Amino acid sequence: MSTPSPSGSIRPPIILPPNGVLAHEWIEQYGGSEQVLAEFAELAPDADILCLWNSAQGRFKEARVRESWLARTPLRRSKVASLPFMPMTWRIWRNKGYDWALISSHAFAHHFRTPGMSFERIFVYVHSPARYLWAPEIDSRGHGFARTIASSGLRAIDRHAARHPRTLAANSEYVAQRIARSWDRTSRVIHPPVDVERLSTVDDWAELLTENERTVLDKLPRPFLLAASRLVPYKAIDQTIRVGKKMGIPVVVAGAGPDRDRLESLAEELGSHVTFLGRVSDEMLYALYQEALVYVFLAVEDFGIMPVEAMAVGGRVVANSIGGTAETVEGIGQVAPAKDIEAVAEAVERVAAKPRPNSLSLEKRFGRARFRSEIAEWIEDVL
Known part of the structure; x- marks a missing residue:
């Protein structure tokens, strides 16, 4: 089940409150989730961007991007090999004065936590619960090694982490239904931005x-x-x-x-x-x-x-x-x-x-202005 995104007229561009932080799994040069991150970055122009590693140098200002320890290891070259380390990595970020967090998650970024920040102020935009854990029938990465670690308890860890943030948004009704099945959570549907x-x-x-x-x-x-x-x-x-x-x-x-x-x-x-x-x-x-x-x-x-x-x-x-x-x-x-x-x-x-x-x-259904308006409204409802 899902809570539909609010309707109504699109408001003027808005800047999110200061002292926030953005988080995204890993940054590629191309991709729909990166388009979402780009909109987040404009909504919060002074916020740091946390990621496991950055493979798109120059897409965002280097001073804003903070990579994890995985970026300094050969693991950055293999998403499957780095899977067991991702949940833990998202839980050890140092708080540099962050008051709230906006997360772009399609693997384990929703595990994010940092000292002193309440889960009430963590907003998770879900592209999908990790397909290789929760929908291996449509993602070939769900076979072999990824499936083995899923059966060893990673699903339970992932479900537990998804219970913490106060609010989730899904990029489609289809994903909202998967969130309900996988994590037993309701979510607000906000379609991604298309130019x-x-x-x-x-x-x-x-x-x-x-x-x-x-x-x-x-x-x-x-x-x-x-x-x-x-x-x-x-x-x-x-x-x-x-x-x-x-x-x-x-x-x-x-x-x-x-x-x-x-x-x-x-x-x-x-x-x-x-x-x-x-x-x-x-x-x-x-x-x-x-x-x-x-x-x-x-x-x-x-x-x-x-x-x-x-x-x-x-x-x-x-x-x-x-x-x-x-x-x-x-x-x-x-x-x-x-x-x-x-x-x-x-x-x-x-x-x-x-x-x-x-x-x-x-x-009206998918434009960038509509997306920014709905994201800002979602966060303002809590902040």
Whole structure:
């Protein structure tokens, strides 16, 4: 169960009270959780940012970022190997005058504590309880070593830590339900920020491409289905390739990752027309959203920022009927069970016949100004 986020008009930008601290698992150059952290950093411009390690030097002012002891060890190169040390690490931070904390958690950052700070003043924004502990069926990291340490008591430790903060926020209703199952806690749903305001200001993203990018875009077959994400198994790009084969429509794959060889072999085996572009620029990605017949996104995601970005630039979307994406595309795109190729193909046909989406409603549901307003309201209710 969850408590819905408050509705109403969006207030002017607000700065959170002084003497706070922000915490985030580890900082990468790209990622939806990092976008949340970036908004937190603007809401609390003087707050330190605590993390296990920082792999995105320059993204935040170096003077603000404090890394843990793990950053000085080889463990920073292996998230799985460092898992047993994470809960303990989040419990030993020195208090440098912090009065409250805003936590961005998708593993163990919600274990954070520091001397002199009441749990009543710790706010935890939950991207998900650690998938490899609580949802190993949809996260391959839940197998092997991670599953072994889960069975050794880490789940009990994690559940106990989640009972301490007074209030939790979830990034989707789907995650709120997982929080209730895993931690027996209610949470307030606040969808992550998507830069709908900026994305919707460009009518044709192809006009912003480099000459080489425009050449690549113009040579793509029309129509095509788009599959764009990191190339890892749980993103289910193989299912999009199968849908394209069934419908006789070429598939364009944008993204890089360890699953590329397997996906190329599958395309060859099926005799499918699949074009692999590798990693592309943001401008190229947005242009692909606009040029594609449909963006097919079949991963089980906790929220799923990319389908919202696609709809913000006018792209049509079909998403998995399981997960946070089923919430985000509701009323705009189509959903279907990812494992049912025929159902996905029918959803593609339905959404392709609809007008392209308008960004106005998306801004109210997912925009950055809306996110800041809801986060500030959540914290002010307590502080």
